[in-house]
Amino acid sequence: MAFMLVLELMLIAVAYVSFTLFAQRKFSNYKRIKEIKVEMDAKMKEFKQMGKDVSQELLLLKQKEITALASEQMRHQLRSTLIVLPVSALLFYVLLPMAFPTAPNITLFTFTLSYRTFFIVVSFILGLISAGIVAMYEKSVARKPKIVPAQ
Numbered sequence: 387m388a389f390m391l392v393l394e395l396m397l398i399a400v401a402y403v404s405f406t407l408f409a410q411r412k413f414s415n416y417k418r419i420k421e422i423k424v425e426m427d428a429k430m431k432e433f434k435q436m437g438k439d440v441s442q443e444l445l446l447l448k449q450k451e452i453t454a455l456a457s458e459q460m461r462h463q464l465r466s467t468l469i470v471l472p473v474s475a476l477l478f479y480v481l482l483p484m485a486f487p488t489a490p491n492i493t494l495f496t497f498t499l500s501y502r503t504f505f506i507v508v509s510f511i512l513g514l515i516s517a518g519i520v521a522m523y524e525k526s527v528a529r530k531p532k533i534v535p536a537q
Contacts, residue, residue: 429448
């Protein structure tokens with residue numbers, strides 16, 4: 387019984403983390419987010435190099451450019467959150483209690499956790515692992531030289 391409960395919760399957590407990863411990749415424009423980061427870094431470097439000899443208007447203009455880029459970056463990142471957050475609330479407050487109405491506890495080693503806490507812990511760990519794997523994959527793809535076909 388306890389093993390099946392753990393297995394079911396782990397499978398639900400895998401499905402949940404897969405969905406969130408998919409939503410982040412589908413609804414957030416990561417290519418543009420990376421471009422914005424490069425632009426912001428360049429503009430921040432320019433801003434710091436301007437020093438005190440530059441007019442206040444020029445400093446304000448550069449600061450507005452940086453703020454606009456930061457705002458655009460945040461909009462891109464929040465798109466997936468607007469999809470994931472309601473699904474998370476539905477899963478955590480409606481679907482899990484319906485699937486496990488007796489609110490069972492899970493004992494691992496010497497720790498006793500409620501099924502919800504166990505689900506959060508497993509989802510968090512799987513999320514960290516999947517984020518690390520995706521980051522390593524993207525880094526390896528970025529390192530590979532792009533082959534341009536001969537014409």
